[in-house]
């Protein structure tokens with residue numbers, strides 16, 4: 296793949312991460328903790344966090360590049376989408392000094408992780424409907440609600456929880472964010488039985504009058520959507536990088552196979568019915584990456600609005616490119632595409648994550664229809 300838009304520094308970072316990732320075979324142990332810490336020690340996990348707090352002082356551009364290369368080597372670190380990208384960004388941009396001092400150095404050096412919980416069973420894609428509610432009790436907060444599909448809650452030291460205050464319980468979402476430590480009384484989790492062969496698990500959460508000190512509220516109660524979107528755009532860019540990495544991994548396995556496997560006179564890769572779809576998959580991944588670079592660049596340049604549109608489009612393009620690349624890779628291997636030994640079949644489900652989360656393909660098409668193209672809304 297070309298890296299035309301990237302500086303010399305970015306290219307070296309890509310190469311360094313790729314070499315690191317290739318030397319660490321895929322693991323499914325407790326959340327890839329060892330791999331995570333080794334990557335953090337090399338500065339990869341906190342590359343976007345401020346230098347004053349032990350980070351690399353880079354942006355989402357660098358962080359997404361790290362995740363893409365990890366994925367391309369078969370080690371997609373899903374929690375990178377959450378811990379440094381969403382939580383690290385929100386805390387560095389909006390957290391109090393105490394929250395920055397408390398969390399950023401350990402998120403950067405990999406000793407602690409933070410999960411992120413917005414999705415609720417009765418709200419789904421419609422986050423304006425979330426009902427997790429924070430009620431004041433003296434100077435404390437009492438948080439009550441339910442969340443679903445929240446990744447990595449077991450391995451994260453805390454979850455950044457999106458709720459709304461009692462006086463803003465209805466109407467357009469005016470979110471407020473709380474840091475909820477894993478073992479806080481009243482905060483329960485149940486692992487969901489997902490058809491995903493990944494180290495990072497998903498959980499259903501219940502919060503029953505979870506008592507939190509005033510300092511658990513991130514930033515300002517009134518900062519609302521601005522604060523939330525500071526985390527959601529990086530999440531979309533990172534999910535795009537996750538999808539591109541996985542697509543590249545699958546495509547590379549298919550190419551190795553197609554160059555060797557011979558059942559007639561030539562390797563199967565010589566048949567255009569095999570070669571062309573693989574070429575298309577490569578082109579789609581390249582295009583998705585270009586949009587991802589644009590989105591990351593706009594975000595890092597401080598253009599939140601421009602980044603919003605580009606990040607949505609990048610996530611869409613990468614999700615579709617990932618699903619198609621995996622589908623074609625599995626098909627290229629024939630029966631071996633479905634064996635565990637070749638490891639591609641499990642990516643059929645994994646690749647769908649990039650299409651569903653954190654915002655589904657249809658919700659992005661809605662966004663582009665309404666915001667970009669000015670078409671009326673159906674909902």
Ligand SMILES: Cc1cc2nc3c(=O)[nH]c(=O)nc-3n(C[C@H](O)[C@H](O)[C@H](O)COP(=O)(O)OP(=O)(O)OC[C@H]3O[C@@H](n4cnc5c(N)ncnc54)[C@H](O)[C@@H]3O)c2cc1C
Pocket residue numbers: 377411412413414418419420421443444445446447491497648651652653654655656657658661674
């Ligand atoms: C592996 C995985 C990890 C996840 N990790 C996290 C996490 O860490 N934190 C977190 O908060 N969430 C997480 N999620 C949740 C994820 O963000 C949601 O699944 C996603 O936002 C979709 O919501 P939903 O599942 O409720 O689907 P629904 O909102 O119920 O949507 C179902 C279908 O209906 C379509 N649809 C809905 N509304 C419309 C409309 N207006 N127009 C057209 N089509 C529509 C959708 O596109 C989708 O195809 C994770 C999900 C997965 C699968």
